[in-house]
Amino acid sequence: MTKRNAHLESYIRSSRSHFEDLLSQMVETPSISSDPDRVKDINRMATLGMQSLKSFGAQARLVKTGGYPAVSGGWQVGKQYPTLTIYNHLDVQPAQEPEWRQEPFQFCKEGNRYRGRGTTDDKGPALTALFAARYAVEQGVPLNIRFLWELEEEIGSPNFQDALDQKTLVPRPDSVLISDTIWVSRQRPAVPTGLRGLLAAQLTLRTGTTDVHSGLTGGGARNPLAELCEAVHACVDAQTGRVKIPGFYDHVVPPSPRDMKEFLSSGFEVARFKKAYGLRSIRTEDRANLVKRIWAAPTFEVHGLVGGYSGPGVKTAVPPCGRLKISMRLVPNQQPQKIFSQLQAFIKKHNPDIHVECDEQLEPFQGITSGPYAEALRKAVHVGFSITPSFVREGGSIGAVKLMERAWKVPILFMGLSLPEHGYHAPNEFFDWAQASGGIRAFVEYFSQIAHMRDG
Structure with a gap:
């Protein structure tokens, strides 16, 4: 292990209790954007997000919109350096299902697992990126890192454009990274390059x-x-x-042969897919047909x-x-x-x-699959998890993505950390330290990779 890697590993270990404390505070703030009775909780979540950024030494502001506010902030280390905006959302789905084995808005730590609504979608990944950004800034990485945290993603981002229109509070970056997507399995990282x-x-x-x-x-x-x-x-x-x-x-437009090759190299397995989502039967057991159906049809x-x-x-x-x-x-x-x-x-x-x-x-979104940003992302995920990722597509939708693409016209890439078994939108949702710690490594590497992107 190099001295640089040892220093990062030490930082990750020493940050764990702080990560868990912040995740606990966020999970126990029931920021359900679809519930009009949760207005106070949404606003508390926005304030907590802003305070979390400030406590890390970043600048941060609430951005008022026609609905719930967004949180915008980060580190401006030099105008001569490129700027990356990291997007996450801090609102969550309702949690009324009878299958919950605990109070959904009570943070519960079980070994390396963190249970509670919002742990994997999307508060855990958001904090992972934040801890990585602080490390990169402290190590002098020549990159301006900004965060844009939305509180209306689960209801289709109806007022997100209001935030983007406030260009002083939400400035245009050189690229965007989103951490709100799901891998195919823990054994093989998956980088989505498109959204339905x-x-x-x-x-x-x-x-x-x-x-x-x-x-x-x-x-x-x-x-x-x-x-x-x-x-x-x-x-x-x-x-x-x-x-x-x-x-x-x-x-x-059907997926190309190259797309299908990437899809099938992702490690997707029909049996694991059925087990992860509790499906007794599905429309097709053919692996190629199934990945095409859930990602590209x-x-x-x-x-x-x-x-x-x-x-x-x-x-x-x-x-x-x-x-x-x-x-x-x-x-x-x-x-x-x-x-x-x-x-x-x-x-x-x-x-x-x-x-x-x-x-x-x-609107659907089609991102990039080649070029320097894509290669930087592929390398970063490999550094974080010791496995080369596959480029796939995401079957779900993120309303803010097309709005950012239209407003900024910059590369938008994805580095999700959630797993099928984490229970995205489901009862007994959880996140885990293995994904968080690997994610910190991957983010730090990505920051280092793109810091010199303007230099070629």
């Missing part, structure tokens, strides 16, 4: 004013729940997942059917109204607004009484 977009919508059908007795009206009264199910069946083949809306696939999913009686037993009444909640994950070249127009037109033709309302739109 999102179109979420609600289909509503009202056919009456009140519940009516099915014995008196059944056969004559329209059933909105049945008609909504029929409509969604017309949209998608439930067995294959194939979307039947005309024009839906017109602009889809669009989808149509049904998330909920609201209406009628949901208590014990059966209430034999025909409900007056129903609402179906759906979403579509979109791939590069698919535009959410155009897909929404296709959905509206198709539903109107199928059942003109169904009202289609757009709930959320996020």
Whole structure:
């Protein structure tokens, strides 16, 4: 081990208790952006984020928006040096599932594991980057390192553009690094180079004013729940997942042979995928077909059917109204607004009484897979975890990414630290020290790699 590496390892070991203390404070602040009753907690989280940056010697400010604030800050070590902005989010998903084995907003340490909502998505990775940045600055790495922490990512970043518009508080960097993605497995790091977009919508059908007795009206009264199910069946083949809306696939570009080679070199295993997500059966057991489906193909999913009686037993009444909640994950070249127009037109033709309302739109993103930034990232992950990563794509969406790309027009790369078993968005979420400590090494190496990027 070199003297430089030994010094970093000593720093990592000595920082662990501080990392755990900060993560505990953040986890025990229930920053659920989708819950209007959590406004005070969101604002407390923003303040805690700002104070954490300041306690590390960075400058930091709250950036007010039309919704929840963002946190912006970092170290300006020299105008002649390049600037990197690291993006994370500090808001979290709700945690109401009965499967939780502990209080979700009570930090729990179990050996090398840290349990609680937000540990892996995305407070643990955010702190990992922060500890690495402080080390790099203290070691004199010639790089301006900034942080941009959002508090509305879990609701689609509706006011993130407000933060980007405040150019004094959120200046344009030379590149962006995001740590909010998931590996394929612990055995093989995965670097996403693209994100699917999102179109979420609600289909509503009202056919009456009140519940009516099915014995008196059944056969004559329209059933909105049945008609909504029929409509969604017309949209998608439930067995294959194939979307039947005309024009839906017109602009889809399939992954290239090079993409597929990277996907398959990622160490993805069908059995591990099923186990990690608790899936008893899936649409295909073919490995190549499956990775293509979850990373590079669009989808149509049904998330909920609201209406009628949901208590014990059966209430034999025909409900007056129903609402179906759906979403579509979109791939590069698919535009959410155009897909929404296709959905509206198709539903109107199928059942003109169904009202289609757009709930959320996020554009897909395609990043870089070659060049100096990509190679720097590949080397950094190898240094952090002793394994060369594969370049894959992320099946999920991050609303802020396209906004940053459009506003700044700089390279945007990803270095996620989460694992499938960490329970992203699921009950009993956790993060672990192995990913945090390896992440600190990887971030420090990446900072060193790109510090001289302007020099060639």
